[in-house]
Amino acid sequence: MEKLVVLTGAGISAESGLKTFRDSDGLWEGYNIEDVATPEAWQRNPALVQEFYNERRKSVLEAKPNTAHFALARLEEKYEVTIITQNIDDLHERAGSTNVIHLHGIITRSQSSINPELTYPINGWQIGMDEVCELGSPLRAHVVWFGEAVPMIETAARICSRAELFILVGTSLAVYPAAGLINYVGPRVPKYIVDPKIPEASVRGPVMKIQEKATIGVPELVDRLLNK
Numbered sequence: 001m002e003k004l005v006v007l008t009g010a011g012i013s014a015e016s017g018l019k020t021f022r023d024s025d026g027l028w029e030g031y032n033i034e035d036v037a038t039p040e041a042w043q044r045n046p047a048l049v050q051e052f053y054n055e056r057r058k059s060v061l062e063a064k065p066n067t068a069h070f071a072l073a074r075l076e077e078k079y080e081v082t083i084i085t086q087n088i089d090d091l092h093e094r095a096g097s098t099n100v101i102h103l104h105g106i107i108t109r110s111q112s113s114i115n116p117e118l119t120y121p122i123n124g125w126q127i128g129m130d131e132v133c134e135l136g137s138p139l140r141a142h143v144v145w146f147g148e149a150v151p152m153i154e155t156a157a158r159i160c161s162r163a164e165l166f167i168l169v170g171t172s173l174a175v176y177p178a179a180g181l182i183n184y185v186g187p188r189v190p191k192y193i194v195d196p197k198i199p200e201a202s203v204r205g206p207v208m209k210i211q212e213k214a215t216i217g218v219p220e221l222v223d224r225l226l227n228k
C-alpha cells in the first residue's frame, strides 16, 4: 500500500465548532499566548492556565468529528495512512483513524508538571489544582506549550520523509517545528493542500491547491484518491 501522510491543523476542526488560533475570531485574538500557553505562565499563574485548558477540554468533549475527519479515516481502505496533527483534540481518533501522531499533545490526558512522560487519562473535563502525579507534583494538560520541546517531531519528520503522497489540511504553517515538516517530504511526492486560505509557505514539487473548507475539500479529495 502507498504511504500517505496527512498533516492537519486547527482548520480541520473549525467546522466541528473548535476555534482556530490565528483566524480573525481565533483563540489568540482573545488570549495572550504568554498568559496561558508557556511554562512561565504556569509558574506565574497556574490556576489561570489550568482553567484555560479545562475550557478547551470541555469544548473538545462537546464537539463531534466532521465529514473531513471521517473522510480521512476512509483513506485507510486503500493507503497506509499516518495522520500527523497539531491539534490537541481527539476528533481524528473518534472519526476512526487508527494511526494518529499528536505533535502538540492531546487535551484529553493530563501530564505531570515535572515529567512530561508521565501522562494520565482524565475523568470528566477538569483537572483540579489539587490533583498530583505519582511523583506528587501538580497535574497540567498534556499539551506542548510555546518554548517546550516537541518530543514527536523526529518521528514525524521520518514519516514525512517516507511519504509517497502528502496532504496538508487547515494549518497556517506559522508554528515551528511543525511547519518545517513539509520540507522533509520528497520533492517529487504529489502534495495536496486543502484550506480556504492557502498558506504562503513555499512547497517544492507538484502541488494541488484546493481552496475550500475542510468539509468540502477533504471528502472530494478522498473520493478522488480512493477511486484512483
Ligand code: APR
Residues within 6 Å of the ligand: 008, 009, 010, 011, 012, 014, 015, 020, 021, 022, 023, 026, 086, 087, 104, 169, 170, 171, 172, 173, 174, 175, 194, 195, 196, 197, 198, 199, 212, 213, 214, 215
Ligand atoms: N477548513 C479548512 N481550513 C480552515 C478552515 C476550514 N473550515 N477554517 C480555517 N482554516 C484554516 C485557516 O485558513 C488557517 O490556514 O486553518 C488554518 C488555521 O491556522 P492556525 O489558526 O494558525 O492553526 P494551526 O496552523 O493549527 O496552528 C498551529 O499554533 O497556537 C498553536 O499549538 C497551536 O497547534 C497550534 C499551532
